[in-house]
Amino acid sequence: MIRLAMLGALLFPLLVPAALTVENGADNRLKIKEDGVELFLKDDIVLMDAAWKGLVSPMSGKPVAEQSDGAAVTSWKSEKGTVIRRVTASPEKVSVVWEYEFAPDIPGGRYIELTMIGIADNFVLPETAGSGNALGSSKSGFTVATKKTPELVLNFKGSPSAWALQDHRGTAWLRNLRLWHFRDYTPKGVRGKACLTIGGTRADIADADDTGAGTEYDNVRLALPLQVTDRSLPAVVTVDPAEVIRKYDGAMFGLNYDWPGMARVNPYTEAAKPGTPFDGNYRKELAGVPLPLNRAAGSDSQFFQWKKTLGPFEGRAPHKTIGWGAEVPQKYGLLEWIASTRRIDPAAQFVWVVNMVRETPEDARDLAEFLTGGPDTVWGRKRIGFGFREPVAPVIWELGNELDYSANSLYTGEHYSAECKKFIAAIRSVIPDAKFAAHAVTAPWNERSEGKWPEFNRIVLRELGPELSYISFHPYYRGMPPSAIAPYIESLRQDIAACPNPKIRIFISEHGKWPPGSEPNWKRNWYQTHALIGCLDTAEWIIYCLSRPEIAAMTYHNMSAGPWGLIYKDEKGRYFGTGITDLFRLLGKVPYGSEVVASGVTGEYTAFNADQSYSAAAMKSADGETLYLLLNNMLPTTERPTEFRISGGSWKLKSAEALSAPNLHSHNSAEERPIAIAPLKVETGVPLSKLTIPAKSLVLLTLTK
The missing domain is CATH 3.20.20.80 (Glycosidases)
Incomplete structure (x- = not known):
């Protein structure tokens, strides 16, 4: 025990926690450092064949980088593969989440591999070099010793399968450590994510009670952030009040209740x-x-x-x-x-x-x-x-x-x-x-x-x-x-x-x-x-x-x-x-019991896909005398000048109101209520033919014959 303590004192003479930092290299691959010393670098996600030969490497393409909610977000998108990487960092902790999606039916596809290189000289390792043996492997996480920290936490929670830190000092093609995570590719295609947090405490990697709740939607289909700089994009809304789709039933607007949550607001x-x-x-x-x-x-x-x-x-x-x-x-x-x-x-x-x-x-x-x-x-x-x-x-x-x-x-x-x-x-x-x-x-x-x-x-x-x-x-x-x-x-x-x-x-x-x-x-x-x-x-x-x-x-x-x-x-x-x-x-x-009638929207970003940002629904009152139009413009700064083509006669605009806020991330508190319903300044009593729908707004138009 005395000898081990003395060894620890020699290897770790400073008790002040080392500061973690992260930066992008010239190729937009990560460099994670501890007090300026490189620990892990060159992250990559590649689709491999059965012989571990690379087939698709999305991160070799040109990325799009942005800041979002305090995270550095870098996206790579190609026809066969997409990767979105989100990085948040503090001196105590660096967190990286890679979300990926590979297209179906890529010939030869077998494995999806995520790797980072660990700089062996900056870790405390066995004297005998390995050729792929694991220094640690877990789905939740483990600790490693660096030259500056006796127990540096590697936390993998949120990943679908285990990670491993492999000793490849004896492998000619690497001569370093490899942080490695992989999963199988299926002909149906694969979407998923992998999570890595460096830093924190051992308590962070304790096994959680896996009840299922909260994990259902971890691996979701990737939708890259829509980048639209236009101030205005025209669109056309068509409505056929004679074609009834269904009832506007109150049962479509129900609510779920959570017993613990309701106890807090009882x-x-x-x-x-x-x-x-x-x-x-x-x-x-x-x-x-x-x-x-x-x-x-x-x-x-x-x-x-x-x-x-x-x-x-x-x-x-x-x-x-x-x-x-x-x-x-x-x-x-x-x-x-x-x-x-x-x-x-x-x-x-x-x-x-x-x-x-x-x-x-x-x-x-x-x-x-x-x-x-x-x-x-x-x-x-x-x-x-x-x-x-x-x-x-x-x-x-x-x-x-x-x-x-x-x-x-x-x-x-x-x-x-x-x-x-x-x-x-x-x-x-x-x-x-x-x-x-x-x-x-x-x-x-x-x-x-x-x-x-x-x-x-x-x-x-x-x-x-x-x-x-x-x-x-x-x-x-x-x-x-x-x-x-x-x-x-x-x-x-x-x-x-x-x-x-x-x-x-x-x-x-x-x-x-x-x-x-x-x-x-x-x-x-x-x-x-x-x-x-x-x-x-x-x-x-x-x-x-x-x-x-x-x-x-x-x-x-x-x-x-x-x-x-x-x-x-x-x-x-x-x-x-x-x-x-x-x-x-x-x-x-919109009165329950009204009829949802046929409608459609054309124009940029109106197609029913991941980039859809403008959609509409039309309802006709039970007596057929009132028409209600819901128009949802999700773009943050782009208004939609809209032409309305309503079959079966002329409909006059009675009122227009919008749910909106100063920006997409505005949210209410007990002290501030930035999200509100407000009337739009429109000309009423005239047939509706054209109207500009403001950015970041859900608009309800009420029309009468």
């Missing part, structure tokens, strides 16, 4: 009844937001135990509502959810996600009786005793949440279907006409779900089809633009048409903007879900879904959760509504 100080005192500031922030369809909940639904949330706070049994949460009495429970939602919107309807992991079919039967039973039933009498005289029948019972994906379950299609049948029978013993949704494959773009789509869906539709009204799916955007998600929607539509019950419709029971980036910096981008950019990205998704009649309902994720929310409390306990509240207010100005 407007009650005591167990709720319909008339229980309610925080007026909560009501104020959500005033005017329609709540037509309300779902509880996401991953936390498989932890939440409804019986433990009834009655006075002091008598509630403690339990967790999410894997990483505390086991405490839950003050925001089933009845607080129903009561608070109905205080905002008395006509609110509900979706219940059945806990198929920690509850039994008997618990589900009891819940059905609690929500709908009369005074002659055991559980109905309990509900009435708590002050809820009227029944509250869920309009949809969703069967579990992402049970094919969570590490707690990982159900196969057969197992999931068999378990669902037990819960369906239990609930229908109380509510014979209960409507059910079973879920499709979770995050089919993620490696964990590779090979499941579409077989899992087809098994579920075959085994459960006659019992189902819906199949649910959880797309997040805009790492994946709507055009990249559309093939999955179409796949579901086709499989439904071929199943024993072709009347099944799709329920998008979670959707929202997925924040860019990855740990450890992911949280820094959470605000983007409800900043103006998140509002416009969400509007783009909703406009797309209004064109798909097979989609019956959607619930936006989330009323109040980590990255996503309509309402939050700040550190001073003050409520504030995010920009998403105004988004749903604006969308709610």
Whole structure:
């Protein structure tokens, strides 16, 4: 022990932490240094053949570099491969995320290799040189010794597979170390990412509780940032009011709820009844937001135990509502959810996600009786005793949440279907006409779900089809633009048409903007879900879904959760509504029950692909006398002078209003509300033929005959 301590003192005489820096070399490859001494350099991502010969090397092309949210972003794009690299750095920590995508069917493609060279002379290494042996290998991370730091952390969290630090001092072609990460290439093409953080503490690489939540959309289709410098781009919007696509149904504008998140914004100080005192500031922030369809909940639904949330706070049994949460009495429970939602919107309807992991079919039967039973039933009498005289029948019972994906379950299609049948029978013993949704494959773009789509869906539709009204799916955007998600929607539509019950419709029971980036910096981008950019990205998704009649309902994720929310409390306990509240207010100005009619947009950046930035939807009132146009211009500085071609007669402009903010990254707080709905200065009472749609705006036009 004494000898080891003396050796450490000789090798590491300075206890002051070494400063980390990062810079680009002449070829835009990274150089990561410690107190000015090179540690790792020359990052590269290459598609290899079976003999490890390079086939496609996107980073050998000309890059585009920019600064975004404090990160240095460098992008390489070619016909066969794309790489986007994001680097954030401080003296204590350097983080690099490489996102990559390789086209399908590249002849000979076998492996995708990411490498960096480690300068051997600057590490503390065994005396005997290796020829490829690993000095460390892990998916989470490990520590290495440099000449300046006894334990330098290499953190790989967020990567789909393990990294290795290899000793190639004895290999003639390198004579150094190699930091190495690879994965297989498939003929379908590959998209994914790799993450490296240098610095931090050993605690950063401790194994995490892999519950599945938060990892579903790590590997998303790459959409390079759209670079548009034009101040103005013309477009044409066509509308045919006679061609009806679907109803503008309130069920398309629902919300999801998160039990831990709602506990943080709970407007009650005591167990709720319909008339229980309610925080007026909560009501104020959500005033005017329609709540037509309300779902509880996401991953936390498989932890939440409804019986433990009834009655006075002091008598509630403690339990967790999410894997990483505390086991405490839950003050925001089933009845607080129903009561608070109905205080905002008395006509609110509900979706219940059945806990198929920690509850039994008997618990589900009891819940059905609690929500709908009369005074002659055991559980109905309990509900009435708590002050809820009227029944509250869920309009949809969703069967579990992402049970094919969570590490707690990982159900196969057969197992999931068999378990669902037990819960369906239990609930229908109380509510014979209960409507059910079973879920499709979770995050089919993620490696964990590779090979499941579409077989899992087809098994579920075959085994459960006659019992189902819906199949649910959880797309997040805009790492994946709507055009990249559309093939999955179409796949579901086709499989439904071929199943024993072709009347099944799709329920998008979670959707929202997925924040860019990855740990450890992911949280820094959470605000983007409800900043103006998140509002416009969400509007783009909703406009797309209004064109798909097979989609019956959607619930936006989330009323109040980590990255996503309509309402939050700040550190001073003050409520504030995010920009998403105004988004749903604006969308709610089109009367539910109106008809979505045929429309289209032409012009630059209007095609349905990753670069789409201008989209539209048209709705006709039930009496046919009013036309509503939604126009979503996502470009930050480019206005869209638009010509309108509306068939079937002249329509006069009655009003125009826009959801916008000073810039795309503007977001609300308790002190500032930069995102707002404001009227546009337009000439009303005249036929609409031309109008300029401002940059970074969602515009609602109301027209009359």
